[in-house]
Ligand SMILES: Nc1ncnc2c1ncn2[C@@H]1O[C@H](COP(=O)(O)OP(=O)(O)OP(=O)(O)O)[C@@H](O)[C@H]1O
Ligand SMILES: O=P(O)(O)OC[C@H]1O[C@H](OP(=O)(O)OP(=O)(O)O)[C@H](O)[C@@H]1O
Ligand SMILES: O=C(O)c1cccnc1
């Protein structure tokens with residue numbers, strides 16, 4: 001028997017692929033019906049029949065016309081370490097009827113994924129409905145057991161990556177996007193996954209420390225209202241000294257230096273009249289935070305009153321820091337009208353730059369947060385704002401605008417026999433056969449269409465006209481002369497076959513791929529309002545075959 005590691009799972013480390021991020025992702029993280037079907041396949045002697053399943057989705061989320069494929073690495077890590085523990089086998093036995101024969105549990109005991117082959121689109125790619133994101137081949141009983149965990153691992157990952165990409169699209173390339181969602185995410189796995197996939201979708205950093213450690217995502221953060229209101233007055237600051245940044249001198253009373261600056265601001269003719277007395281609790285909090293982090297001072301300015309207290313208090317501290325050679329980072333706004341306040345804050349910073357001759361002060365970073373989503377970002381853009389960074393939590397990580405991406409896993413072939421699943425709803429009819437999928441690019445470098453062909457059809461060639469047909473609608477078809485042809489499905493798990501396994505790229509590389517692919521999308525597919533659908537097609541041969549099979553399988557009705 002194989003060695004076992006700490007959690008009782010057989011040691012598969014010879015495959016050099018770590019297990020999934022979440023240790024709950026085990027072979028029993030599946031639906032009961034996968035085991036009942038596996039038993040029935042086994043009992044019928046059918047369990048080793050070679051099946052091909054496609055994993056795909058039917059509609060793009062968030063009313064958009066694109067999706068980002070994510071979660072592949074976790075699927076591969078899962079199957080690379082797929083092995084039942086004795087404990088799990090005992091539990092499965094206790095969950096099935098007592099009549100289930102021992103031989104089945106012997107079979108489960110020996111099971112791994114060495115006989116499975118997985119072809120997939122590269123993680124971080126832009127993908128479209130109906131085109132397989134993954135093709136899973138292998139003994140039917142095993143592939144069936146993979147359905148639920150794979151759909152689970154791809155569904156939220158792709159949904160939240162797409163959500164992040166959509167937020168990035170609205171915010172624009174130049175803005176810093178911070179994921180602040182851990183506290184509002186659906187449990188610990190939701191939080192960790194959100195941080196990983198929001199980074200993949202184009203966010204710059206997360207506040208989630210565990211995700212920073214696990215995935216190397218840059219960590220960023222400010223401070224909360226509690227920190228501000230926990231102080232009563234500057235009198236409670238005991239340690240008041242601060243060394244000059246270059247070490248040349250020490251300011252013994254930084255608190256007084258801040259007070260001096262606050263008075264200067266109050267009486268300055270440019271700024272005068274905006275405020276009188278600022279909140280002393282807030283001033284004490286800012287001063288203390290600056291004493292703790294003089295090189296990276298950033299303050300939350302909306303606890304009491306942004307313009308009459310938060311901004312002047314922040315500026316007094318920032319100016320005192322400047323005297324000692326430190327450059328404050330900026331502010332965070334977390335309530336009220338973020339467009340208006342950011343513009344007012346910017347005016348104040350610029351006025352200070354001018355008044356005190358401090359180059360760069362006007363460019364102080366303004367971070368905004370508070371229930372932000374695509375719509376509010378869009379509204380802020382339309383109004384005009386001065387925000388440099390957005391901190392986004394709830395709407396981003398919970399995918400508030402759409403709860404799930406209906407990923408499905410459908411049988412398309414068994415023992416080399418193509419299979420189709422019919423439905424009253426045409427959009428739910430599956431596309432049969434083991435297929436090859438290509439993206440065809442046009443003259444201007446944009447992707448024109450994705451096309452699926454039968455496995456043995458010749459590959460579309462550059463410069464050669466090919467007919468692309470809508471899979472179900474007879475009248476929708478177009479000729480395409482591709483300038484570039486990209487094969488979409490690559491082998492990420494060759495099983496026992498002699499295919500070469502694609503490496504799993506590091507997260508940063510996947511993120512770069514995602515950003516690059518989105519940049520190359522035609523703008524009409526990307527726009528928020530009524531985007532143009534991207535064309536997904538099949539070859540003429542596959543079209544004919546789908547419709548032949550459809551007619552073959554659909555019973556003819558009888559009218560009486
Ligand atoms: N200029 C703006 N245009 C459109 N939406 C905005 C603008 N500024 C802020 N928002 C959004 O308006 C909403 C304001 O929410 P709400 O009134 O509940 O917050 P608040 O009272 O300002 O703050 P708090 O979180 O302390 O309750 C938030 O979703 C915020 O993102
Ligand atoms: O608004 P989100 O997009 O979810 O971003 C995260 C929020 O979390 C923090 O708020 P906090 O937990 O203090 O709650 P509150 O602002 O709702 O009072 C922070 O100040 C943001 O407002
Ligand atoms: O660092 C922050 O400002 C932060 C972190 C989590 C949630 N809200 C804000």
Ligand SMILES: [Mg+2]
Nearest residue numbers: 334369370371
């Ligand atoms: Mg808030």
